[in-house]
Amino acid sequence: MPGDLDLVTFGQRLRHLRRTRGFTLSDLGERVGRAPSQLSLLENGKREPKLSLLTALSQTLGVSVEELLSRQPPSRRAQLEIAVEEAQRDPVYQSLNLPHLKVGKRVPNDVLEHIVGLYDELKRRSVKPTATPEEARRANADLRRQMRERGNYFEHIEKVAQETLDAVGYSSGALSQGQILSMVTHHGFTLRYVQDLPRSVRSITDTRNRRLYLKRESLGMHSPRTILLQTLGNFVLGHGQPRDFADFLRQRVEANYFAAAVLIPESSAVPYLQEAKKAHDLSVEDLRDVFSVSYEMAAHRFTNLANRHLGLVCHFIRNDETGIIYKAYENDGLIFPTDDTGAIEGQRMCRYWSGRQVFASPDRYSIYYQYTDKPNGTHFCVAHVDPSREKNFAITLGVPYKESRWFRGRETTNRTQSDCPTGECCVRPPADLAARWEGQVWPSARAHSHVLSALPSGTFPGVDETDVYTFLEHHAEE
Incomplete structure (x- = not known):
């Protein structure tokens, strides 16, 4: 059984299919060799079916197992019943101390619509408007x-x-x-x-x-x-x-x-990447070009498929020209700079990492390859600057040295050494520069007012709901 089976939705689908076939619980129980009480538990989302029972149910009801397990409610009525059931399980709803409402066939849809609408508003008001x-x-x-x-x-x-x-x-x-x-x-x-x-x-x-x-x-x-x-x-x-x-x-x-996953489908991308690996010619830019996506999407999609289908560990970083990290992922042992909460985003990466070195390369918009010797080993990295109207970001995909043999660009002679994030190779300036200038400079820093501000408020942080509702009012009658 899949671990992410939605029991409530499954129960609704089973009840819907049973009723559309004209079966009672007893009828269906006789056909699959189960007591009606057992099937009732399934329909009420209180028991997980075994594979043998799933197979029997699908054959009796004339549908595939995949359709029976679909996460989509079979009808609007079923969707409403699921929503009411899930609402009643929510601690916010339970705090009202209301008796449990069992939704029978005679409860009209509009009553369920009202209950779900009231719950949604209750939930919205209970959500903290901001996050620190x-x-x-x-x-x-x-x-x-x-x-x-x-x-x-x-x-x-x-x-x-x-x-x-x-x-x-x-x-x-x-x-x-x-x-x-x-x-x-x-x-x-x-x-x-x-x-x-x-x-x-x-x-x-x-x-x-x-x-x-x-x-x-x-x-x-x-x-x-x-x-x-x-x-x-x-x-x-x-x-x-x-x-x-x-x-x-x-x-x-x-x-x-x-x-x-839609733009770079697993079914097409995996065979392509596996062939490229056999040829020792893995490259993000080819993945980008074959599927007509951005370099960033191609690099990030590579991280989805690398471990599962290629047996590779890797890391991904998106940073700006100053080295500030906006997005990062690793399962290859790379040690990122972090704050006390363990967060990477907002931290400044070492100036010797490829994501910063690419901005200093002769052609920053060409693919940049580099080996970086770090305290826990050497990494081979491929970096590329994705230009935009707002600001340029470097996208880096990296792997441990031993995995570089599978990648295009592995013959590069670009190599740096970094002691970060625990060393002082770029936290402090070189000793000769510091000796000449320390104590004789007064730089004026850019404003950092965002450090003191709370995150945007709202259920969807940063969204101006008045603008959204006004927009919908304007377009509703079109």
């Missing part, structure tokens, strides 16, 4: 630790992405725009490109009218089709309103993963 910077850093560190433990591979998202690809007839190569639009339609949405999207959002989804709104322009490293798939991913993966900042981060990571 320390809480945010801890949440980020916890999430990164979870990613490292699983090799940055999310099997359930890979499956959902493949199901979506299969639904639009994808076979190989880069995904076409037509296939992406078919995905939107397949999941019951329509797409509208607009020019007046509020500045605080990348997209807006009108769940009432099943419309997705976005601009035909890139935002940072994200192209319109990437943003579209990230938005769609939230609904395909069954995300609800974030419970807190950690949940918001988790959902963002999962939606990004879904977009990458």
